[in-house]
Amino acid sequence: MKTQTIRGFKDILPGDIKRWHFIEDTSKAILELYGFSEIRTPLLEFTEVFSRGLGTTTDIVEKEMYTFEDRDGSSITLRPEGTASIVRSYIENSMHLKSPITKLYYIGPMFRHERPQKGRYRSFNQIGAELFGSYDPQYDAEIIIMLWQLFEQSGISAYLTIELSSLGDDKCRPAYKEEITKALKAKENELCEDCKRRLKTNPLRILDCKKETCSNVTSDLPSILDFLCTECKAHFSRVKQLLNMMDVEYVINPKIVRGLDYYNRTVFEVTTTELGSQNAVAAGGRYDGLVKELGGQDTPAIGFALGIERMILLHEKLNPEGFNKKTDLYIAYLDDKFENFAMKTAFELRQRGIVVEVDYNDKSLKSKLKRANKLGAKYTMIIGEEEFDRGKVKIRNMESSTEEEIGIYEIP
Numbered sequence: 001m002k003t004q005t006i007r008g009f010k011d012i013l014p015g016d017i018k019r020w021h022f023i024e025d026t027s028k029a030i031l032e033l034y035g036f037s038e039i040r041t042p043l044l045e046f047t048e049v050f051s052r053g054l055g056t057t058t059d060i061v062e063k064e065m066y067t068f069e070d071r072d073g074s075s076i077t078l079r080p081e082g083t084a085s086i087v088r089s090y091i092e093n094s095m096h097l098k099s100p101i102t103k104l105y106y107i108g109p110m111f112r113h114e115r116p117q118k119g120r121y122r123s124f125n126q127i128g129a130e131l132f133g134s135y136d137p138q139y140d141a142e143i144i145i146m147l148w149q150l151f152e153q154s155g156i157s158a159y160l161t162i163e164l165s166s167l168g169d170d171k172c173r174p175a176y177k178e179e180i181t182k183a184l185k186a187k188e189n190e191l192c193e194d195c196k197r198r199l200k201t202n203p204l205r206i207l208d209c210k211k212e213t214c215s216n217v218t219s220d221l222p223s224i225l226d227f228l229c230t231e232c233k234a235h236f237s238r239v240k241q242l243l244n245m246m247d248v249e250y251v252i253n254p255k256i257v258r259g260l261d262y263y264n265r266t267v268f269e270v271t272t273t274e275l276g277s278q279n280a281v282a283a284g285g286r287y288d289g290l291v292k293e294l295g296g297q298d299t300p301a302i303g304f305a306l307g308i309e310r311m312i313l314l315h316e317k318l319n320p321e322g323f324n325k326k327t328d329l330y331i332a333y334l335d336d337k338f339e340n341f342a343m344k345t346a347f348e349l350r351q352r353g354i355v356v357e358v359d360y361n362d363k364s365l366k367s368k369l370k371r372a373n374k375l376g377a378k379y380t381m382i383i384g385e386e387e388f389d390r391g392k393v394k395i396r397n398m399e400s401s402t403e404e405e406i407g408i409y410e411i412p
């Protein structure tokens, strides 16, 4: 048997990790600016957390979860997303007692058994934020503004568009659902097999189907925004007004239904045209009923998650040169008897935060200088017999190819 990664899973190699650190560090810094604190929850949860949380008729729960029987017979699942786990933790740790507003963020891997393609993997990483405790549209706007700031700081906002809609609530959505179910039933024959099934279980999801035949059918349907009740309409107007005030651009897309059932009112996706069919780089919305659904008190909430791999793909396009680690100093010694001195000098310089590389082998000076160049070293210290006997070493500036001697006790 060949040892290899599981299909749809991949390694993040050292050559790419700097870009990952950049995206993660930039995101963390922005999230902390807005008062979010990091939370880490287990990768495995009881299956019920997701089946009840995301909705039993969603694609994720129906066909994409990695579900196993644990040794004691209980059903457990590798998390396909973060929100349901965070809600479980919010309830279990009685976070509502600690603060009226709770702001949490998380970074880590999620698992969905989807068909792998560029930008879509079976194991992928998300950065997500969840805010509990308020119905106020100011928070909806603030979350979207924060997300946009995060994309701007990461240098990829030029490739992105915010798409915004409202899904209404339990008061106004049923009428819309009824209306489109009636219209879709009349054209049932034109729908794909999945959508024929969705017509019975979850008709709103048909709006999201990417198949041409289905989108032809849905293009004539009325917009959910025309069905919003007075409260939902006012809520949505205020979100838009605040985004306008902050000059955050967006487009209204009433076809956003999201692949998870917990949403109500504000929903949004941040999309790109650069990644083929995997066009959503981040997505989120309000989910005022989920905490109660999972056994907690009635607590409104809103959040989003972004796909790190998709951000990385965009970042690579805009910054193909990447962020290679630069070596400050490469130490090349020309005789084994200087090995101890080289190791000690490297240790002392590293103690001071200087990035030092030494090759402990007996290659020629020429090949050592070649390697110093490859590492992007700014300087090379050349330790040769003749200078060392005079208490000196050579320092070569790799960019200008000039050399000077310094005393071994002058090495900083």
Ligand code: HAM
Pocket: 080, 081, 082, 083, 112, 114, 119, 120, 121, 122, 123, 124, 125, 126, 128, 129, 130, 259, 280, 281, 282, 283, 284, 285, 287, 302, 303, 304, 305, 306, 307, 308, 309, 310
């Ligand atoms: P989602 O739309 O399922 O929402 O995923 C959010 C983001 O994760 C997507 O926009 C995409 O960038 C990335 N993503 C999803 N699936 C994959 C995949 N197979 N491969 C690579 N990247 C992927 C959620 O997960 C919600 N929990 C978001 C949320 C948080 N809503 C409220 N709070």
